Amino acid sequence: MSLSELLLFFVPGFPLLLAIPLLHRLLPRAEYLAILPAAMLLSLPENIFVETPWLLFGAGLGSNTETRLLLMMSVVLWIFAAFMQNVHASRNSNSEANNYHSTYFFLTLSGHLGAILANGLVGFFAFSTLIGYGFYGLLVETGNDTVKKAGRIYICFIIVADLLLFEAALLAATVTDDMGFDAVRAAMIDSSVTGLYMTMVLIGFALKAGFWPMHHWLFLTFRSVRPATAMLLAGVPVAMALLGTLRWLPLGEISVPGLGLLIQGIGGVAIMYTVLAVLIRRQHNHPAAYVTLTATGLFVIALGAVFIEPVLWDLYASPMFYAIVLLSVGLALLTIIIRWTDTTASNQKPLDTVLLYGCWSEKLISWGRRMGFELLPRLRNVFLVYVQSLWRVSFWQKNLQIGEYYLQRWSLAVTILLLIGVTIVTSLIIE
Amino acid sequence: MSLDSVFPLFILATSLVPGLIIFFLPESAVRTRISLNMGGALIKVFLVGIVIWGVFNGHHYETRLPFLPGLDLVLRIGALSILFVTLSTGLWLVTTVYAIGYLEDSPHRSRFFGFFSLCVTATIGIALAGNLITFLLFYELLTLATYPLIVHRGTEEARHAGRTYLVYTIMGGALLLIGTVWLYGITGSLEFVHRGFVSAIVDTHRSSLIIIFVLLIAGLGVKAALLPFHGWLPQAMVAPAPVSALLHAVAVVKAGAFGIVRVVHDVYGVEVAVSLGVTLPLAVLAAVTIIYGSVRALFQDDLKRRLAFSTVSQVSYITLGIAVAGPIATIGGLVHLVHQGVMKITLFFCAGNLAETLGIHKISEMNGVGRRMPWTMAAFTIGAFGMIGAPPLAGFVSKWYLGLGALDAGQDWVIFVLAGSSLLNAAYFLPVLHAAWFKEPVGQWPHEHIFGRMETAWALLLPPVFTAFLSVALGLFASVPFSPLEWARFVTSLEFAP
Amino acid sequence: MLTMQVQNVPWLVIVITLPLVGSLLCFLLPQQAKKLGLMTAFTIAASLIGLLFQVLDQGAQRYTVGGWDAPLGINLYVDGLSLLLLLMTALVGLGISVYATAYFNRDKTVYYWPLWLLLWSALNALFLSADLFNLYVCLELLGLSAVALVAIAGGADALGAAIRYLLVSLLGSLFYLLGVALIYHSVASVDIIIVAERIDATPPILAAMGLMSAGLLFKTALFPMHFWLPPAHANAPAPVSALLSALVVKASFYILLRLWLDVFPLPQEVLGQFLGLLGAAAVIWGGVQALRQTRLKMLIAYSTVAQIGYLFIAFPLATSIAWKGALYLLLSHALAKSAMFMAAGNILHFGGHDTILKLDRVAQRLPLTVAAFSLAGVSIMGLPPSGGFIGKWLLLNAALQAGEWWWALVLIGGGLLSAGYIFKVVGFAFTQTEASHEVHHVPAAMQWTAFMMALAAILVGLIAPWPLALMDIGLPFEMVVNKGSNG
Numbered sequence A: 001m002s003l004s005e006l007l008l009f010f011v012p013g014f015p016l017l018l019a020i021p022l023l024h025r026l027l028p029r030a031e032y033l034a035i036l037p038a039a040m041l042l043s044l045p046e047n048i049f050v051e052t053p054w055l056l057f058g059a060g061l062g063s064n065t066e067t068r069l070l071l072m073m074s075v076v077l078w079i080f081a082a083f084m085q086n087v088h089a090s091r092n093s094n095s096e097a098n099n100y101h102s103t104y105f106f107l108t109l110s111g112h113l114g115a116i117l118a119n120g121l122v123g124f125f126a127f128s129t130l131i132g133y134g135f136y137g138l139l140v141e142t143g144n145d146t147v148k149k150a151g152r153i154y155i156c157f158i159i160v161a162d163l164l165l166f167e168a169a170l171l172a173a174t175v176t177d178d179m180g181f182d183a184v185r186a187a188m189i190d191s192s193v194t195g196l197y198m199t200m201v202l203i204g205f206a207l208k209a210g211f212w213p214m215h216h217w218l219f220l221t222f223r224s225v226r227p228a229t230a231m232l233l234a235g236v237p238v239a240m241a242l243l244g245t246l247r248w249l250p251l252g253e254i255s256v257p258g259l260g261l262l263i264q265g266i267g268g269v270a271i272m273y274t275v276l277a278v279l280i281r282r283q284h285n286h287p288a289a290y291v292t293l294t295a296t297g298l299f300v301i302a303l304g305a306v307f308i309e310p311v312l313w314d315l316y317a318s319p320m321f322y323a324i325v326l327l328s329v330g331l332a333l334l335t336i337i338i339r340w341t342d343t344t345a346s347n348q349k350p351l352d353t354v355l356l357y358g359c360w361s362e363k364l365i366s367w368g369r370r371m372g373f374e375l376l377p378r379l380r381n382v383f384l385v386y387v388q389s390l391w392r393v394s395f396w397q398k399n400l401q402i403g404e405y406y407l408q409r410w411s412l413a414v415t416i417l418l419l420i421g422v423t424i425v426t427s428l429i430i431e
Numbered sequence B: 001m002s003l004d005s006v007f008p009l010f011i012l013a014t015s016l017v018p019g020l021i022i023f024f025l026p027e028s029a030v031r032t033r034i035s036l037n038m039g040g041a042l043i044k045v046f047l048v049g050i051v052i053w054g055v056f057n058g059h060h061y062e063t064r065l066p067f068l069p070g071l072d073l074v075l076r077i078g079a080l081s082i083l084f085v086t087l088s089t090g091l092w093l094v095t096t097v098y099a100i101g102y103l104e105d106s107p108h109r110s111r112f113f114g115f116f117s118l119c120v121t122a123t124i125g126i127a128l129a130g131n132l133i134t135f136l137l138f139y140e141l142l143t144l145a146t147y148p149l150i151v152h153r154g155t156e157e158a159r160h161a162g163r164t165y166l167v168y169t170i171m172g173g174a175l176l177l178i179g180t181v182w183l184y185g186i187t188g189s190l191e192f193v194h195r196g197f198v199s200a201i202v203d204t205h206r207s208s209l210i211i212i213f214v215l216l217i218a219g220l221g222v223k224a225a226l227l228p229f230h231g232w233l234p235q236a237m238v239a240p241a242p243v244s245a246l247l248h249a250v251a252v253v254k255a256g257a258f259g260i261v262r263v264v265h266d267v268y269g270v271e272v273a274v275s276l277g278v279t280l281p282l283a284v285l286a287a288v289t290i291i292y293g294s295v296r297a298l299f300q301d302d303l304k305r306r307l308a309f310s311t312v313s314q315v316s317y318i319t320l321g322i323a324v325a326g327p328i329a330t331i332g333g334l335v336h337l338v339h340q341g342v343m344k345i346t347l348f349f350c351a352g353n354l355a356e357t358l359g360i361h362k363i364s365e366m367n368g369v370g371r372r373m374p375w376t377m378a379a380f381t382i383g384a385f386g387m388i389g390a391p392p393l394a395g396f397v398s399k400w401y402l403g404l405g406a407l408d409a410g411q412d413w414v415i416f417v418l419a420g421s422s423l424l425n426a427a428y429f430l431p432v433l434h435a436a437w438f439k440e441p442v443g444q445w446p447h448e449h450i451f452g453r454m455e456t457a458w459a460l461l462l463p464p465v466f467t468a469f470l471s472v473a474l475g476l477f478a479s480v481p482f483s484p485l486e487w488a489r490f491v492t493s494l495e496f497a498p
Numbered sequence C: 001m002l003t004m005q006v007q008n009v010p011w012l013v014i015v016i017t018l019p020l021v022g023s024l025l026c027f028l029l030p031q032q033a034k035k036l037g038l039m040t041a042f043t044i045a046a047s048l049i050g051l052l053f054q055v056l057d058q059g060a061q062r063y064t065v066g067g068w069d070a071p072l073g074i075n076l077y078v079d080g081l082s083l084l085l086l087l088m089t090a091l092v093g094l095g096i097s098v099y100a101t102a103y104f105n106r107d108k109t110v111y112y113w114p115l116w117l118l119l120w121s122a123l124n125a126l127f128l129s130a131d132l133f134n135l136y137v138c139l140e141l142l143g144l145s146a147v148a149l150v151a152i153a154g155g156a157d158a159l160g161a162a163i164r165y166l167l168v169s170l171l172g173s174l175f176y177l178l179g180v181a182l183i184y185h186s187v188a189s190v191d192i193i194i195v196a197e198r199i200d201a202t203p204p205i206l207a208a209m210g211l212m213s214a215g216l217l218f219k220t221a222l223f224p225m226h227f228w229l230p231p232a233h234a235n236a237p238a239p240v241s242a243l244l245s246a247l248v249v250k251a252s253f254y255i256l257l258r259l260w261l262d263v264f265p266l267p268q269e270v271l272g273q274f275l276g277l278l279g280a281a282a283v284i285w286g287g288v289q290a291l292r293q294t295r296l297k298m299l300i301a302y303s304t305v306a307q308i309g310y311l312f313i314a315f316p317l318a319t320s321i322a323w324k325g326a327l328y329l330l331l332s333h334a335l336a337k338s339a340m341f342m343a344a345g346n347i348l349h350f351g352g353h354d355t356i357l358k359l360d361r362v363a364q365r366l367p368l369t370v371a372a373f374s375l376a377g378v379s380i381m382g383l384p385p386s387g388g389f390i391g392k393w394l395l396l397n398a399a400l401q402a403g404e405w406w407w408a409l410v411l412i413g414g415g416l417l418s419a420g421y422i423f424k425v426v427g428f429a430f431t432q433t434e435a436s437h438e439v440h441h442v443p444a445a446m447q448w449t450a451f452m453m454a455l456a457a458i459l460v461g462l463i464a465p466w467p468l469a470l471m472d473i474g475l476p477f478e479m480v481v482n483k484g485s486n487g
Helices: A003-018 A021-026 A030-043 A065-091 A095-117 A121-141 A145-175 A181-188 A194-209 A216-224 A227-248 A257-281 A287-308 A312-341 A343-347 A357-388 A394-407 A410-430 B003-023 B030-056 B079-102 B109-128 B132-150 B156-187 B206-223 B232-238 B241-250 B252-268 B270-276 B279-298 B303-324 B327-358 B374-388 B394-408 B413-438 B458-476 B484-495 C002-008 C011-028 C030-058 C080-103 C106-128 C132-151 C156-187 C192-198 C203-220 C229-235 C238-263 C269-292 C296-312 C320-351 C367-381 C387-401 C405-430 C444-459 C465-471
Strands: A048-051 A060-063 B062-068 B071-076 C061-064 C075-078
Touching (some): A003 A021, A021 A095, A030 A065, A030 A095, A060 A095, A065 A095, A065 A227, A065 A312, A095 A121, A095 A227, A121 A145, A121 A227, A121 B413, A145 A181, A145 A216, A145 B394, A145 B413, A181 A194, A181 A227, A194 A227, A194 A257, A216 A227, A216 A287, A227 A312, A287 A312, A394 A410, A394 C269, A410 C269, B003 B062, B003 B071, B030 B109, B062 B132, B062 C465, B071 B109, B079 B109, B079 B252, B079 B327, B079 B484, B109 B132, B109 B241, B109 B252, B132 B241, B132 B252, B156 B232, B156 C387, B156 C405, B206 B252, B206 B270, B241 B252, B241 B303, B252 B270, B252 B303, B270 B279, B279 B303, B279 B413, B303 B327, B303 B394, B303 B413, B327 B374, B327 B458, B327 B484, B374 B413, B394 B413, C011 C075, C011 C106, C030 C061, C030 C080, C030 C106, C075 C106, C080 C106, C080 C320, C080 C465, C106 C132, C132 C156, C132 C238, C156 C192, C156 C203, C156 C229, C203 C238, C229 C238, C229 C296, C269 C296, C269 C405, C296 C320, C296 C405, C320 C367, C320 C387, C320 C444, C367 C405, C367 C444, C387 C444
Antiparallel strands (some): A048 A060, B062 B071
């Protein structure tokens, strides 16, 4: 394995290693160091690929022009995030909390870099899961109630999204052995499971991106999390989810007009919603959130268009790609600017749901909790009480005692003895 | 009497002989006991290594002793045996280290370690059994050897749990016995043969074979915690943590699941089983158990009980994989046998650490534990994520193959079961992790032991960290030659007609 | 040369006369009773080994005492079946002898040894007898010495049980004697082989069969005539209980088996089913009653009732495998039950009581005894690897082969019940209670004998092919076809 291939491994691997608290406490400026391999990779102009059939199911990592752009974006983003994290750390001196913050930082970083570099379905999925859980850590770490609520919703979505993506990957595995992106896309062009696969992928990544109507956590997060994390918000989970749709779906090869129209419709509604929300609520929420939602809405409309007219993919491919990059960087800047200029951002009133059904996710969770912890156990108790009443030992005890007593009476014993003799004789006669 | 024919006996002896000696040691002979234990475990690992190399080079290890008229006691080392033997041996070593640390200064250690070794002997015997009667012998021996471990503490609760355990397992043993005798009566042989030995009489004895299958699976299902025979498992949690780890990861539940694998593949053969129509009900039963176990786990506040119900659910994955009766699903089931063992033992070790070091038994007491015991909780996190099926951990690999196998065999409903189970797993594991890492501790720990500068004793910390590391490695390097996955693939290729 | 000499020694006679002589010596020299008794036990065991070699080499043996052949003289006959039972007696007897040397105090020793050796001699003679009247004599002798041994313990309970046992024994033997008389009247001989040739299904013969069977069933304590057994076995001193449960009840079973196989005209299907039914009832009843007991020795005694029921399940099946299974159960039961009673004796000696609920104070301090009880329990439950499992397996095999699956259910049910009462006792070994204050030290001989007996019960399960092969010597289970044909 050449040095450059080894470097590919280090890009997501080094931050993963540094996630161990012991290690990153030893290294000074660990956050910046973690991004170093990625920066080094950027300096290599050629495309590098590495296939590892013995790793997991044969996942691979690779870098080409596209990924280099994304990589550059991520390097910039994370350097800023590290810088803001250090600023924040120097202001609050709770070192223990900061230690674990670093762990989540590194985990998310590793996931981000890995997802960018991943060459195959399984690898992308693995790193995407890592992003999800690492980011959850970053979220909840802040500690206030709003972000905890956001975190709860986020983790539920992540779990469902991961499940859907897992099933989608399984579907892909049934039609092709090679799980690289190109092979999967080619196999999905005409197979029986394409429709199901695409639906699952779309819903899964929509959940991960916080796309409307599952945007609630996004809004909550922008408001209440610390600046470093807010900055990463658009760049990491959202952007990676959008990237996922671009990579997993066989865009430009197949034409699914119905699905395309549906998606376009949803994108349009999302944008309308944003406009309405801004007008009605008058900037109650963080503007970055609205911008994100609008941007993703536009993205989705473009996606729908590609579904309707595959040819458009050649036109749209790069712009959509750049859009992701722009989204990440732009929103990061926006967030920072807004945060620095609006120092009263922390005194926001608790968010009452925009247009009512934004809280549907919360209602679902509380209903589930009621059912699970109250209704079902109560039913079970009733059943158990009934069953218990069927066991009564004392009745048997008494009768056995009586039986044994009678057998011991001589009269009975001798009678039985003679009876047995008679029975034996009779049975012999019967033969 | 070549060396090859005595080797299996050696492997058994490495845990039997130390066990018998330990019984007669006085309580104070700590060093002798530890050296016997560790010595036995290490020698066994060494021997198993030799055996694997030997099988790879074409050696045929088989011990045959006359037992009954027409039946021999057979210990044979085949591909499937190696899977289970390696798991048992490796995890026994780890659990021995843990148990030595856990039970320091407890009463009756000689008794404990004696029965502990007997338990492992019985497990190895089950793994190496070459016919159904040998399997039955060691299966019952396992029951007898694990009972004293469950009641070790001697509290009223422990004795009650032991009684429940006995009721279930002795009845299971009785069912297994009837099934075996009946099978012997109609086939005249009980040897394990690849692809089964009943194919000759399938047409003439259809209904008998179906009933025998039900009896055998019921008898084995008690130990494998299939619904409705799982009731003993949550109650057996009163045992000390090393016992729970051993029972739930290595010995008892896996023995039951392993037995089901043997019955479906080496007694009946997959094609025969499918043609008899018994695999679909078994798959449904396994699926119901999976969901039921996960649902029950949601309501438990006691950590070990939650893990117990999680075991009920997870071991049925193995049964499900076998019952779906396709080659890929079988690979998934077999590899889950190994992977679930490693992940579950990590979780139980961590639970034991929490109980020993901080006196924590309930999840509601676990707030903020991540700060006090980071390594333990990190291992727990890895184990939990493995159970949920997050890549690239070991659990992901087995779930992948199970799902793929189900799709491959045309049993699409299994996907929903797997998905539902993953959701439920996340629902009962993630709150625990959240509480441990993100919440603040509420007051003092219930009962704290200080172990110097480390968060807990060396012997308690190393095993879970090691097995957590192993879970990651098993998942990450799943396609390496000689990994459990590749071995499961090899075993499956022997069981299915080409 | 030596082997030639060994083969020609009349071991049959030696095996019978040696314990008689020993008993006489113990009676005459009470001070040396213990040593003499133990020595005699060892020599009997040694002579049995000689007999074993002789039979292995030369097959079934027939010996005419004094050179006078039947129908005038007494014949002694040994085949595989008798040899197995003789060996069982020797092994258990040896264990009991060692145990008894440590158990009894001075005064009781004087009574114990002569009676015990007399009983042993009667037992050996019974297993070697080849004619019906001889069997009666041995049976009577056996019963009387057993009653006397029960009464050694003294105290109201023991004496009451002994009197009841005496009446039962006499009644049973009386019935048997009446049967023999009737047969002699019809056939003019009591030698088994001659009787088998001449027997016919005439009313006197049928009545004789009925009487003899009833008497023997009474003495074997088959349900529902088992009521005398638990008090007798529970109130006797521990070594006596051991030998009663392990050996004495088996003697009348042996006679019944011989009659069934060699004498009674066949076929006996209805009778077989009847006996099997009684056996099944005994298994269930004994097991359930054992669960209810509060005293350890009563529990073990009821366990004997249940285990005897198992033996009778072989009768309806009547194949070679079934008989072998029953005999294997008999053998392992002898070993296991003696171990159990010895363990109970240890506990009684240690704590002064044998109430089960209070066992935990005692059990913690006697690990060897508890181990003995548990190992014996494993054999009683029929769990592998033990002799009980082998017997159970063979019987299950026979039942399923004959298509009579209900006996299989009875066997399994009996196993479950025995698991219940065994673990009820064993569970007490694992509690956290403090040991009680008043303890009497238990001699090592007593603990180790109990343990060795239990170990033997387990080991017998691992060497199954040899006893099974032994049983086949002389083909005792081949039921002669042309019985009852000529006169």
